[in-house]
Amino acid sequence: MPGSVPPDGLPPPPGPPRRRRFGRGLALTLVGIVTVLVAVASGLYFVPAQWAGRLLPGDSPVDDDAVAFLPGTAIATSGRVEADGIDVFDPDGEILLLTVAIDSDLTVFDWVRSSMDDSIELRSRESVFGDRSDTEQRQHNRHLMDSSKDAATIVALEHLGVDAADFTGVLFLETVAGGPADGLLEATDVILAIDGRPVTTVASLRAVLTELAPGDTAVVTVENFDTGERRDVELTLGTHPDSGGPFIGLSGITERVERSPLPFEVDISSGAVGGPSAGLAFTLIMLDVLTPGELTGGKRVAVTGSIRLDGSVGDVGGVAQKAATARNAGAQMLIVPEASVDEALSGAGDVPVVGVATLDDALQALVGAGGEPVGRLLG
Numbered sequence: 001m002p003g004s005v006p007p008d009g010l011p012p013p014p015g016p017p018r019r020r021r022f023g024r025g026l027a028l029t030l031v032g033i034v035t036v037l038v039a040v041a042s043g044l045y046f047v048p049a050q051w052a053g054r055l056l057p058g059d060s061p062v063d064d065d066a067v068a069f070l071p072g073t074a075i076a077t078s079g080r081v082e083a084d085g086i087d088v089f090d091p092d093g094e095i096l097l098l099t100v101a102i103d104s105d106l107t108v109f110d111w112v113r114s115s116m117d118d119s120i121e122l123r124s125r126e127s128v129f130g131d132r133s134d135t136e137q138r139q140h141n142r143h144l145m146d147s148s149k150d151a152a153t154i155v156a157l158e159h160l161g162v163d164a165a166d167f168t169g170v171l172f173l174e175t176v177a178g179g180p181a182d183g184l185l186e187a188t189d190v191i192l193a194i195d196g197r198p199v200t201t202v203a204s205l206r207a208v209l210t211e212l213a214p215g216d217t218a219v220v221t222v223e224n225f226d227t228g229e230r231r232d233v234e235l236t237l238g239t240h241p242d243s244g245g246p247f248i249g250l251s252g253i254t255e256r257v258e259r260s261p262l263p264f265e266v267d268i269s270s271g272a273v274g275g276p277s278a279g280l281a282f283t284l285i286m287l288d289v290l291t292p293g294e295l296t297g298g299k300r301v302a303v304t305g306s307i308r309l310d311g312s313v314g315d316v317g318g319v320a321q322k323a324a325t326a327r328n329a330g331a332q333m334l335i336v337p338e339a340s341v342d343e344a345l346s347g348a349g350d351v352p353v354v355g356v357a358t359l360d361d362a363l364q365a366l367v368g369a370g371g372e373p374v375g376r377l378l379g
Contacts, residue, residue, distance in 0.1 A: 069121040071321045071347075072099035074302060074329030077285040085264035086377070091288045093296030093371075097281040098304045098325045100318035119324035119347045145276070147171065149268045150257055151307050152282035155359060157266075159287065159311070160377045165257040167200045167309075168192075169223065172250040179249020180238045181220075189222040190256050192230070196221075201255050212246045214239040220248070225256075255309050266290070277316035279307030280335070283359060284366075287374050295363075297370035302326035302351075303362070305337045311359040313337050323347035333369055335362055 074096040081088065150165075157164035169190040175181045185191075191199050194208045195218055212218060220233045240247040268282050281303035288295035304322045306314035316322075319340040324347035326334045334353045336344045341355035354365045367373055 070101040071324040072101040080269045081289040083266045093298040094300045095285045096302040097278040098322035100321045148276040148279040156283045156286035167255045169256040170205050173252025176249035180235045181249045188225045193221040209246045276306040280305040283307050291375035293372035293375045295371050299332040301333045302331035303335045319343040320347040
């Protein structure tokens with residue numbers, strides 16, 4: 001009967017607690033929130049950055065042709081010097097050459113990252129590639145790398161007292177937009193003469209130009225680097241914006257060289273890396289491998305900078321990204337062109353940064369960090 005008491009006089013034990021159930025509406029709301037968050041995340045990763053202006057108030061913060069400069073990879077150079085007929089010495093330390101990654105498929109996520117990370121930089125495609133197609137850019141970078149390896153080999157051997165090359169003309173990276181040579185000379189041209197006067201080095205080019213004046217018409221004899229075809233190009237000299245002297249309008253000039261016969265064989269394997277910025281690194285590793293002693297003092301030293309045939313170090317791009325690459329690779333020292341120290345410091349973290357203007361500066365910096373002076377060539 002209801003309300004009856006058990007024989008023992010105690011009330012029955014309470015039943016299990018009733019479970020409260022979430023309402024169906026709350027569950028659907030949670031599912032909706034998760035769906036929105038997934039959609040937003042997908043948008044960050046997959047929506048092109050150029051569409052950000054459609055998603056946010058105002059104009060798009062990213063140009064249609066923008067590309068991102070990102071930290072790349074640190075590549076060990078040990079094992080990249082191939083030699084025959086001469087003694088080589090495997091170093092305990094490591095010289096690292098640094099690369100930059102370029103991303104041309106920017107998303108909103110990349111744009112957000114670039115606003116928070118100094119090692120990610122957005123640039124216009126034109127400022128990076130000029131008017132070259134992807135194929136032309138790859139060919140251009142291979143050409144620059146080949147020239148860089150030749151220069152590194154020659155500079156290293158000449159430093160060791162070996163007569164390694166003959167100079168046979170002047171190369172350049174590009175013409176100055178709107179300058180006298182723009183549209184008349186190409187980056188694959190080698191200047192052999194001006195008005196019949198031989199041009200074999202940068203110094204001889206400058207010497208010939210000092211005999212001319214702005215406004216003079218000059219005949220420039222060039223040879224195509226790839227095909228060997230020669231032609232004469234007539235142009236009117238401009239006025240140099242700094243010196244006021246005669247001006248052809250070329251940038252990145254250097255010598256074309258032909259290797260002198262050597263009693264041994266030596267070469268550098270660059271793999272898939274292109275461009276000129278590994279020149280100083282290749283020069284240092286060749287000196288380290290061809291002579292006894294530890295040039296780096298057993299350290300991991302990251303290096304970027306082009307090398308000119310006179311031993312001077314040229315500027316390179318993407319130094320902030322390369323500095324971040326060196327930091328991520330555990331480099332114990334970073335050597336950069338003198339003018340790029342501040343940029344390198346922005347990405348290097350705790351890695352010591354040294355700016356150099358010449359090969360001798362770089363060698364002195366390594367000795368100052370515990371490395372051994374360059375020895376003598378054996379074998």
